Amino acid sequence: MKNQFQPLFNRLSLSDLFQEKIREIPSLINNLKYRDIGDDASFNESTKKIKNEILLSPVIIGEPKFVDYEYExxxxxxxxxxxxxxxxxxxxxxxxxxxxxxxxxxxxxxxxDSITIYVELSEISPKKAVDEAKSLMRLTIDLAEKNYEAISNWNYAIEKRIDNDLEEKRNELERIFGD
Structure with a gap:
């Protein structure tokens, strides 16, 4: 059992992901039909679907837990x-x-739902193993924390844009197809 570290130098930029997601918004909204947004329940359901497709759920890493050990x-x-x-x-x-x-x-x-770390020690010591695992996870945790901040700010702005764009689309379709 070996930890599979991956280098950071070949990671994509978070801003590239943001741009990719932004490019999806017009297609999702412009493909809505009047039946998708004509009444409040349909409008709310369509809003939820689009936000689930576009908005990102930031990574939050929890406290480590000792799982097991074996001897090799x-x-x-x-x-x-x-x-x-x-x-x-x-x-x-x-x-x-x-x-x-x-x-x-x-x-x-x-x-x-979890990240597994293997720690080799000369003795059975869950506490030492957890401390060492935290050290090995430092960069991964730093990455998640930095991404969290950027994603939270981006989600806030994009959610407002989606709300505005959906309201405009709803008004447009009501003018064309409404009673």
Missing amino acids: RNYIHEISFPYEGDRELFSYTPDNFSYLSSDHGIIVPTYD
Whole structure:
């Protein structure tokens, strides 16, 4: 069992993801039919669908938990970091994200709800293993925290844009198809 660190130098820019998402908005809104927004319930459902498609759920990494250990010349401790948010965000870095060349890289989750770290120690020590896992996860946690700030600000602005664009589309379709 080995930790799979990935380098940061080949990560895409978070601003590229933002631009990609922004380019999707007109298509999603302009493909709405009158039946999708004619009454309040339909309008609210369409709004929810579009926001779910466009807005990003920032990654929040929880507290690590000791899971298990096994012996292979030394004790290999398995530590799990639960997280929530969009897994794809581990592929992006915010603008001006800095790191040291000595950093291990980041660990991308292999499962949808946790990141697993393996720590090798000469003794069974869950506390030491958790402390070492936190150290190994430092860059991944930094990345998630920096992305969180950028994504929260972006979501706020884009949500307002979606609301405005949807209201304009609703008014346009009501003028054309309304009673």
